[in-house]
Amino acid sequence: MKKTTKYALGIGTLIVASLVFVAADHIDAPATMGTTADIADYFAFEPTEGSDNTAFIVDLQSNVLPDLAYGTFDEDVLTEINIDTDGDLIENLVIQAIARDGRMYFFGPVAPSSTGLTSQVAIESPMGDVEISGSTAIVETMANGVSLFAGPRQDPFFFDFFRFNEVVSPSMDDNSGFDNPGIDTFDGANTMSIAVEVPNSLLGETTATNVLGLPVYKTWVTTNRKQ
């Protein structure tokens, strides 16, 4: 153990005790907690074995706890999926989504006009748009193989969050860690989902690799509020 952490045991305990959050990223940091721009979850996967597509799902907002923003896409919030295809951790491509008057508009995949903390909508590279769904999914499939969706969905994320908040602050009286079985705090919680499935040909080859040496897209999602 590092000397600093030994010395800082009291501080460390304070840090642990001060954690207030819901994972995976649900509720999140003080500045975005409970806002319409709060990213609850993010998934990126090969949709079926052997598929030449990649699916991205971004979950915004959550009703897992009362009084959180939930239920309406904010037209001032631009959601951006960033894709690094050469391993330098700078986005080579972005896929953007933003709501207007009951529809979700998608743009990209395209090289962004600027990288980093600010963005503009790539209006010259429209991907398509889809009516924002109610409880029944409305899906748009474009001629180039892109599929689009936006609307409320059940959050599949599972975690015993309430026990977790106790686990990170153990005491002599409560030092047994998690319960087994635990209780899934997120059972039945909903979120506002944006889903886009893209042929890999639109994303192109990647020279980035993971620690196992496999070629990967390095991806992350941001929400961006209109200034």
Added chain:
Amino acid sequence: MKLNNIKYLFFAIILLVTSVGCSDDDDTQMMQDDDVMAMVTCDDGIMNGDETGIDCGGSCEACEVMSMDPDFSGTYSQVDYMGRPGINTVLSSSDVKDMHNQSIPSTMGAILQPGFETQLEAYHDAYAIALGLTADDVDFQPNILGDILNGPDNDGFTENPVNATVLTTVLATDVLEVAPNLPTTYFNPGAGAPNYDGAVGLTGRTLQDDIIDVSLILLFGGGDGTRFNGEGGLPLLVSDGVGLTADNITTTFPYIGAPE
């Protein structure tokens, strides 16, 4: 056509327009069509003459600037960020979470790693104290990734061990890697220690992946993934004891199930 003739024709049209009851301020135009002069007005409901829209533009009143597209103008500034699930949640203290969300991956690693490592050790210290030991007695132990990456013969310490610094350095660059044209698995240790036959992962995140247990195993599982397994008087820290409860994930787009 000579200029004088046009003048006369223009007056004739004015008269005609007036006689059919158009308002005085209606503009008029002329259009030559197969040598027959046809009358064109700015309120005939069709785009003709030199109009650039229906009854507007050219010699009519300017067309309203109407776009079928919504307005997407403006600059948007980053307010939230997410790569791997749970990382900001578990390893950032609350004051760092905002900083994390306003970071970019090319620089966040150096910014976040020291705090992540401190937090990881602080969790171990907290359990040491809660178990009646001293903070020195319980430390992070290099995890199963070392064996998976280096083979089972390494001792976890001398051959590229995934120690607290290595692990938090990887995690502090918070990106979700997804492999095109490969099956997606967040992480699966396969047959487990010591050989981890069939171990796969780091190819993305599906809706079903148990990312909390994976994270806990890497943070608290030690060299074989079962340290702190709830046995022998130790706390259960390698699983939160819950699995997937959503039963409505579909095999077709958009995959994520209907709302409750």
